[in-house]
Amino acid sequence: MTRAALQALLSHWLRHPLQLLTLLLGLALATGLWTGVQAINSEARASYAAASQALGQGTLDRLVRPGGTVTADEFTALRAAGYLVSPVIEAQLPGGIDLRGIDPFTLPPSAGSPDLTAPDALARFMTPPGVLIAHPETAPAIRARGEAADTSATIPVGQAVGDITTVWRITGREDFDHLVIAPQQPFGLAPLTEVTDLEQVTPTSQNDIAQLTRSFHLNLTAFGLLSFAVGLFIVHAAIGLAFEQRRSVFRTLRALGLSTRRLVTLLALETAVFAVLAGLAGIGLGYLIAALLLPDVAATLRGLYGASVDGQLTLDPAWAASGFGIALLGAAAAAGQSLWRLARLPVLAPARPRAWAMASGRQQSFLAAAGIALLVLAGALLIWGSGLAAGFTLLGAMLVGAALLLPSVLTALLQALQPVARGPLSEWALADTRQQVPGLSLALMALLLALATNIGVGTMVSSFRLTFTGWLDQRLAAELYVTAQDSVQAAEVAALLDARAEATLPIRATDARLDGAPGQIFGVVDHQTYRDGWPLLLGDLTAWDAVALGEATVINEQLHRRSGLGPGDTVELLPGWSLPIAGVYSDYGNPEGQAIVAQSDLLARVPDISPLGYAARIEPAQAPALRAALVGLGVPPANILNQAEVKSFSLAVFDRTFLVTGALNLLTLGVAAFAMLASLTTLAGMRLPQLAPLWALGLTRNALAGLELMRAVAFALATFVMAVPLGLALAWVLLSVVNVEAFGWRLPLHAFPADWARLALWAMVAALLAAALPALRLARMAPARLVKVFADER
């Protein structure tokens, strides 16, 4: 009996292969997107963990000299006094490689160390000329500079570790940037602060990178969940249809003596098997998506936050299992309702496929109420909420609330149009369309979410880009930026620039703790460039006069938002040196606080700032000649940055940053289109009894198919119209709430109607494509089938 029942049940799928494909594909797509996003997130987190261990910054305190360095003698003296400290030197290799010099003998174990266990590895590491250790992706760039490099996957991408002596040789220095303090100090020593004038600081841990990147990952996770939800709509539609279509089979089986329990078990088993198959396919798909997107995600994280993420994807059982679990869970959620109804079905209940489509209609008012509640919650969060989590909850409540309201709004809209209808056909079409809203509502909600996300994220990215480009144009005013190799060369560079350039602006900066977090202080000389080029968000141009006189400082937006300090307040720059704030400037792309002061004042307090950086103003046409002259002085070409290059580099970083967002946008839209296809195919089969009378009344099949197409486009258009305000609201929340929480800057919102028009076109194309197949079938349907409607029981 079981066997026969199973055969009867499964034969349905043989007769409806497209339905089977829809079901499997929907579940696989949903699982795939979810798994892909999980894979990317877990890979990134693993990279942060590796970085935090490799850098040892997460846990250990340091000794630093504010604005200066630590000498070798100071290190030895502290060791001789019994304190366990270990020297670290940091440098940048051209090409943006962060080089760290360590002393493997004294580095505390918890500070992390490259793996030097291989025979001879430590000897090679510290014996001149010394070997640098870097990630396999980074090592070639180091070897290209003529340094020996060993590879280790535990070193983050873009970083290299060497012995103190090796880094000294490369940098020409013989001091340290800081001393790492071992967490456990020997017995009976006085507190470190009593024996040294170095400052003990707790460095910003790598956790901060995790903090900074949290919004990015939340973003991805939200995308993953959204795709999964959209996928679930598909699965729900496919499973629901299959159940309804098989009602007569169920009835027959039950009548033949199959128990309800066994029938439900068999169907649950069937669903589970599909879920397993689709889950496996989904995990494969997810791996593919992650592998394709990860390099861009890595580039994004590196460009935006300086967080190194390995571009290589490893298959982690954790996210594979999570993908599998979500596939099973999703199938269970989609099938649960149908199974529940089946279990309580009277043996001889009439088979009414139409009832299924209408059932969701009864929930419409309930959904609308829930939607309104969610929108109210979103409003409350906007007014009273704070923090990144609240920002994302606000986004979620807003999107889901609007989606839940959609069916009611569409129904109301169609009802409002009713009086406008002329003639029986259009009246019928409107009424019929309204009747279809419940059946299509899931797919339309998915479409609304996808469109709104597209509009919202697109608007955010474009607004960001527009603002960023304008800011770059102002900010990168000088034509050439030069970094000399040493102080002797710096003097030559300065002399050359004084002679040839219209103006020379020495750049002097020091690291400092601003408002308790790491930041930089820039010392500038008075020049019109700053008045022209540094966009002040708060304060007026007299701010620069005050800065030039040493009476005030201007700070960046990040410091302003984090500390709550604004014009009129006083900020402590170095211990014992505070200045009133005269203005706030925008400083996109920099997570740290910054302050600008008069250069002479900064140098007076921190005399040993490396005097190597210069900006030069010159006629753009003469820039190449000046550049050549600088190279003639022996300045490495990599140390001379052309304004144009910097701009194009910055924009390239920016564009790569949002490549992933774009890709996920497209994928979500694709899934939504698929949801529509699934729903329309489902409805098409069920609606035959409604269409057959019209055909019998003389309407051609082609005309009916045309009506179907028009209806799909109309639905898409109506949904799109509602998606625009929702998308704009989304963009506003992203720019003004989430951005401020995550990055510390607020961006103006720009509208891009041309983009919307393009998106509207895409939405209609998607709807047309989704409706095309059912419409085509209708157009080509054998008249006998339409006639059969009248002969059938229904």
Next chain:
Amino acid sequence: MNVRTIVLAAVLALLAPGIALAQGFAGLGEAADGFALPERGHAFEFPRDHGPHPEFRIEWWYVTATLTGADGRDYGVQWTLFRSARAPTDDGTWATPQVWMGHAAVTTPDAHRAAERFARGGAGQAGATATPTRAWIDDWELTSDADLSEGRLTARGPDFAYDLSLSADGPIVFHGDAGYSVKSTGGQASYYFSQPFFEVTGTLTLPEGDIAVTGEAWLDREYSSQPLGRTQTGWDWFSLSFDSGDKLMGFLLRDTEGDLFTAGTWITPDGTTEALPNGAFMAEPLEETRVAGRDIPTTWRVTLRAKGVDVTTTALNPQAWNDLVFAYWEGPIAISGSHSGKGYLEMTGYE
């Protein structure tokens, strides 16, 4: 592999040659490329030879002390500075091939506390000088006057510290053939001399408080480039101070064949030495103790027929395990039998 293991293993790889002797690890290259080799008939010169010998691969300053506290309890103290070189040169910069490792320990009847330090030469963080006579790593320091008659010894770990004054009441003694100490039948040898006559007064600082102590200390100085035969797996080293005033240094070198090589020095109260040929000094384990997951003999029968010595040595604390990067057993022992007294025992190579 966690970070700690990585770091430890890395240092192990670097220092392995130096530790090979202390621990009896096999596998040290036969050839000592470029390093000086000990020669018979070498004339020592002081204070020069209290300082380092960078031309030799390994060298150590090794102090052990048997102490009695004002509280009546027995204590043991160890202080060791190892030098290990990758090449027989020292340019005095941070890139010098000379590296240093310090071990310090305090043993009480119910606790054994040990600490270690590492340093590169040239940084000034660790080193040794002949004039003034000084060996140090961080704030651990052994200083003395030029003839090793008066000195001071300090060290500090996470849970102990000590500060001891040393005062010698006897001369420096030379082991083997006037300081040329043979370590195997294959002829491997080291330069080896000692000051076994230190009287000690000072203070131990333990978590429970300061303890005034008095007792005796023994300084070993040894340097070589090629200390052990390839098959030698470990050693058991005894320094025994009898109540009669006589002293006995003896060691057993075990090898993979199960053969033993023994050597030793009989030292009379006036510092007259008598080198003991292979087989004269004998020690056999009587009792083993489970220490750090392995069985280690902590009670021994030590015999030297020529001098009528037949004694049993018992560890003050059988768990005197130096749980460091290079782990070994090192602790004070009590002597009973034909002679009585106190001493120190070092056992390496027990896997």
